[in-house]
Amino acid sequence: MKPLASFASNVDKSLGRLHPELESPTRTAYARDRDRIIHSTAFRRLKGKTQVFVANEGDYFRTRLTHSLEVAQIARSLAHSLALDEDLAETIALSHDLGHPPFGHAGEDQLHASMAPWGGFDHNVQTFRVITRLEVRYPAFDGLNLTWETLEGIIKHNGPVSHHMQEPSWKSIVDFNAQWDLRTDTFASMEAQCAAIADDIAYNNHDVDDGLRAELFSIDDLMQVPLIGPALASVQKDWPTIDSRMLRLEGVRRMIGTMMSDVLTETERRLKADDIVTDEDVRVAKRPMVAFSKSVYDDLSRLRGFLFERMYKHYRLNRTRSHAKRTLNEMFNLFMTEPDTLPTEWFQRVCSKDTETARARVICDYIAGMTDAFAIEEQRRLFSIGG
Structure with missing residues (x-):
């Protein structure tokens, strides 16, 4: 195992757990967090929750569970390339959707509407409620008693959240933060940022894959769409007689590679430009360190626009x-x-x-x-x- 970067999260310097426990003799604290997530009831239930298509619509479409596994794989790969703590990145990735209700974002929108008189609903806050309160598996405490770094990464993986703290739906975070300060006004760790961008990479790629499989659009429709169009064209150039199934699979695979390569290049550029040396530098920086370049971000926005029009708004x-x-x-x-x-x-x-x-x-x-x-x-x- 290569040494960790100076800006990585060092498990030996972890702020620990709200309820002190003896350390595991076989796992680091972050690996133990990961295992607690995997063994949780909420994690198992993700296998039956919508990603885009309702879980019973087909055996091959992504569910919230398989999406989380894909996010974890990408996050771990990014963390490995950047010499970060792979266990922490994987843990946050596996955890990020535990609070999603049934039927995906449609379910979230409806619960938020139903709960409007009583504080609303936010799936990120619900994830936090799951891991700190609703999972009851240990006699000494409610929740999973995860490390500070995992909790911070789960609630802040998309950036500082202090601007949310006045929202009624965030009361659970406010209450917990009064007990244990998660520094809601700063960025989270590099590992958490890897998990966040891995989510973007995973869902955009697998939504293209699932949309093609569901015949909501065709390969020809995608040829002029940024990122996926050039990936498909490169496959056709290398394999002129390739069949449509393999073209779809190889095209998506290459798009994932393109996006990951861009993230690594842009992240290295930002780390150098902003003179990032320590994990504290990461937290107090003026911008996230793990990011797409502007050109790929713009291309991704156009791809999302295509998916929104042709997939997410489809009558089915x-x-x-x-x-x-x-x-x-x-x-x-x-x-x-x-x-x-x-x-x-x-x-x-x-x-x-x-x-x-x-x-x-x-x-x-x-x-x-x-x-x-x-x-x-x-x-x-x-x-x-x-x-």
Whole structure:
């Protein structure tokens, strides 16, 4: 193993855990965090949650779980190339979507609307609630008791969040931050930044792959689209008789390589230009260090525009989103007016709360934890005679 860069997160200098524990004799603290994520209930449920297509629409489309695994692989590769702590980058990548509700962003939008009178809903905050409160697996504490660096990276992987701290949906972060300061006004570690940009690389590439597989657009449609068009053209040049399936796979593979190479080059340029030496320099910098170059960022914006028009706004996905929103809205309203229709454990939790806001948050937690299939079946049981 090569030595870590001076600006990497050094696990030996970790700020530790909120609840002190004996160190593991076989794993570093960051590797232990990763393992706690992998063994969590919320992580397992990601296999049944929408990425773009509802989880039961096909065996080959990405789910929230396979997306998280792809993000983790890319984050770890970036961290390795930059001589960072690979375990920390992987941990943050695996964790970043734990708070997503069923049906992807449609589910998040509906829960936010349903919870508007009681603080709203944000999947990043929900992720934090999952790892600090809702996962109950240890007798000594609620949550997973992850290290400071992992918690910081999960909530700040997209940059400083101090501007969110006045938002009602961020109350859980405000409360935790009063107990243990996560420095919400600074950037997170290089490892967290690797996880964030790995998310961008992963979803843009696999959405192209899934969109082609679903026949929402064709390879010909993509030939003039930045990043993917040149990748496909280069494959056709090297393999003139290649079939469409292999062209799709190799084109996406090359696009991933192009984006990762650009990130590494731009990151090295920023580190040098901003005279970054330590991990503290990374946190107090004026901009993120792990980033795309301007040219690739602009190309990526055009690719996202294509996907938005041809995939995310496609009538098939619009129908799914509409159904998803109705499903969650109906359940939420019923549970608020008739909480005794909740499963016993959740009903007891609601009864233990003394404010309507707290009761609404319990109901939100119950729905947010559902897989797509469970939400569909729960809605059927609640609203179908004999269900």
